[in-house]
Amino acid sequence: MRFRKKITACLIGMATVTSLPLFGQGTNSIRLTLEQCVAMALEQNSQVLNSQRRLKVAESNVVTARATLLPRITTSVNSGVFEQGPRTTLFDVPVGRDPETGKVIYEQQEIVQQGIQRNFNSMNFSLNQTIYDFGKTYNTLKQSKATREATEYIYESTQQNTVLLVYQSYYQLLQSVQLLEVAEEAVKQSEEQLKRTRSMYEIGAAALADVYRAQTTLGNDRITLLNQKTAVRNARYALNIVLGREADAPLEIVDVGDAQPGEYDLRDVLEKAYSSNPDLRRFKAEMAAASHGLKGAKATFLPTIGASVSYARSNDDINKVYSGYDKNYSINYGINLSFNLFNGFADVANVERRSSEYRIAQESYNERRRQIRQEVLQALDNLKAAQEIAEINNENLISAQEDLRLAQERYRVGAGTLLDVITAQVNLTRARSTLVRAKYDIKIYEAQLHARMGILK
Template sequence: MRFKFQIIFIAIFVMVLGRPALSQMDNTGPLTLDQCVKIAMEKNAQVLIAKRRVGIAQTSVMTARSAILPRVNSTFSSGQFRSGPRTIKTDVPVGVDPVTGAVRYEQREIVQGGVTRDSHSMRFTLNQTIFDFGQSYNNIRSARASKDAAEYTFEDTRQNIILQVYQRYYQLLKDLRLLEVYQEAVRSSEEQLKRTQSMYEIGSVAQADVYRAQTTLGQDRINLIQQENAVKNSRAALNVVLGRNADAPLDIVDIEEVKSPREYKMEEVIKVALQNNPQIHRFKAEMMAASYGAKAAKARYLPAINGSVSYARDNTDINKVYTGYDKNYNITFGINLSLNLFNGFSDAAAVERESLNYRIAQENLREQERLLRQNVQTALLSLQAWKQISKINQVNLKSAQEELRLAQERYRVGAGTLLELITAQVNLTRAKATLVQAKYDTKVAEAVLQAAMGMLK
């Protein structure tokens, strides 16, 4: 029976320890685009920093609200005063004048004994701003607008990081497919070199054709090496935007056959972009924050009315401080009006600073609107161009394949030259590469356009 319980315990222990391992194994498979976006939203440093800045802005709102809430302070203290024995000179009575009857004094040294006196106190104070001509409320409104700006900045950061994930994801896929194109080109060049070498050995072609085939193979191998490095760089770039180490293992899922993007109208896209773009809303919020900040700064020139209540207890006996609350206490009520007459032009500087902040945000808004229109136009033109290139290249690819087939046949029967054959091979490789680029760059262009419209998820 004891052995049976040991077996059960070991089985449970293995299952508990093995569950994280199995979970890790599940996460090591190829990642989809949506999974990459989710990982980036959880681990990318820029997203996390922007999110924490929203939290900081929220604390600023709490700080601004504190100005309209009562402020309660408490003080508890206990102490003791001690004075040691001392010798002093003073006038002391020494007798009575027999004639006048007045008391006679003489200056003599006397010794005073030590004194010990306890002191205990308890005090509660409440202060409340009654009226400050809107300074506190405008500071609250300014802080809220700044928080809104931080939230729009966070959303803009999210959009930018999502766009980077899209771009680097498609770039890695493009480089992987181009790697296959160049690998196929190397294999084709190797086979052609073997055929040319065989034909040279039987005297069908000149040795120059062998050298030319070797040169072509060498160039294709160079292209392949460069493309292998491009794949490594693209994988590292995607890892970094996902918040992972650049050299972390990463495999991704290829997208299905690309469907033709829907048609976009320029004015419609610009309208949606101006409505949704987080940067536009951010600068509008910054303008509001500066506007309320200027109102709050101007209110400093006006008086402020504050009220206060104080309850205090003081006694040499600590029991009389903390018991018997119906006596041994003082209550003070007060109201005061304060007006700053001069503080070294600090108020004027605050008003000017907020006014400048408003104009800066206003210029940023105008510049962002211009840049947004330009970015939308560029992205839309790029998307339209790649759609056309993709259609054209479908025809080019078929033509290049047929050209290569005819060149191979002509060269085999001695009617064509190796140069014609190599040219046909290069044209086919270029057509395949262009088709790969068109496939993924079309998706990138569409992602850029959606990001400008604030619709990238």
């Protein structure tokens, strides 16, 4: 599927449409090229900024996962005073012997214990290290790395989509401005035709109905002009939002050149899209993350082997805690094995969840691959159709201009009707509008194609 884009002659027909290098709102507006708009959007667009922040979160998660491979070292220092106030307690106190049995006789008496106060001081140092957990820790680390990679592709995709939005909004604003010029030209023609019709009516060369018909045509063209002014404002609002600015911020943009689009082969385009599209690479990374997550989830059914050592010192005298290290200490060390016998089927549910996540990522990859093929086909078809429309309409524009000239001349000499003139004016306006739309539609469709290929800059 190969075709050549040919619109060289199309733009010559735009001579009747006023071309301005700048389109804006006033002297306080900033003037931006397409490249400057792209750079601004990549720095200020909210979606890009949030995607960048999510990437930082994913990088932090990798650090957190890596930490489980390293020993966990803790230390604590305590120093304080234990104080207990006086207490009264009933005790059985021996007071004599039974003369008959010889047994000791006890009597309850209230004993007052004096309050006590003592210092306590201690320090503790402990180290714990997982020795082997059958791959759970390593797979968790691999999962976090794959998730970070997927997040990187999401960031790349967000940038690509934002750049595409800039291209589309930029071209749509230029398109709206040139359509506004077409509408202004249509109003100007209708005003001139109304003047001519009134003059002819005053000398008896035209009917009053022609005057009313010319007035109606002018009114309709003015309505179209008002609607197009609104379209220009809305297009400027949309571009400002993509750039991360307030919708009504002053903005001027520079018109782009009329560079010829290139040639595209369906097989080459699809090959490039499948290999470079960040969405596909993202789903591949998510599949890898889910696979590692599944392995880690299965490892929870196996025991975990660890080692630990702790060293502690304590004494009422704080000086003895931090001196004389051959006394007042205790050391604990050993190897431990932990095995989860039952936790309410949480591990089973975790395995099922990880397995479902893998299948979801796999299906998302396949679906996105099909969507990319569809989008490439649509972009190529739209691009080819827009080119052909531009080529056909270039001839239509020349014919419409000549048709209007002849219709006006026939009407002036009484050989034609006003309806012929109005019809010719409508055809000319339509031809101009169609050519403007085709000019920027070609650029928009090519930008969409480049975005699908992952090469839009």
